Amino acid sequence: MPLPRFDRLPAERREHILEVARRHFAEHGAESASYNKIIEAAGVSKTAVYHYFDGREDLLTAVLDGVLGRLLDALGPWEPARDEEDFAARFAAGSTALATHLGGHPEDLALADAAIGRTADGPWLDWFAALVADGSRIGLIRTDVDPSLTVAATAAVIRAADAWALARMTTGPDPDDPSGQLWTLLRGLWGAAPTGQEPDRAL
Structure with a gap:
């Protein structure tokens, strides 16, 4: 799950990061997408991203939780x-x-x-x-x-x-x-x- 500092970002910024990550994971695979490329595409520095997520798996979990939530909503x-x-x-x-x-x-x-x-x-x-x-x-x-x-x-x-x-x-x-x-x-x-x-x- 995201770290508390991620939740304090503006909603638009949080959604942008998750949208970029979702797109990369969908295109390259949940296990294959590059964490560094996701960070770069989202416009987040490597220093800042570790204030938001513990690592790649943490970001992937946040993305997949969002997917699952939308499936349940449907x-x-x-x-x-x-x-x-x-x-x-x-x-x-x-x-x-x-x-x-x-x-x-x-x-x-x-x-x-x-x-x-x-x-x-x-x-x-x-x-x-x-x-x-x-x-x-x-x-x-x-x-x-x-x-x-x-x-x-x-x-x-x-x-x-x-x-x-x-x-x-x-x-x-x-x-x-x-x-x-x-x-x-x-x-x-x-x-x-x-x-x-x-x-x-x-x-």
Whole structure:
């Protein structure tokens, strides 16, 4: 996380530094982008930057936290469903909103897998916990498995589907809708076959 002095910079200056870093990490890769080139492009001296971040990993964490926050904003909070059909519709709506955001924000698209992959807990997993709890309540998701395991497994399946779908998005428009395959995987994982509407898109 940024050091306290970074938070005391004017908001425009903070956002400029993070925008430059995000662009470099997206273009060159989260693990490959040059810290020195980012600093130079942002117009920050090497002396000053160490008052803002402990190092490259600190800056990368700040960038990926921002990416993850925007992904969660696109998804929106999970709202309780009336029934299985409504559950599928809400899942589809979140998936579509996330796909729309990623389609319009190529830097977030490039860094999405890295942002999700660095999150072992916190708000991202909380979203899936709410989804699993709601699916269990309406009888869509099995309850004979510890809920924390179901949450972790659901998040892992969707992350794998994310990585697969994101790779397809980066190569251009995908003529095949991958949502059916994801929904089939989830139905098998959850141990109950939902009725009604299937999601329109994969997460």
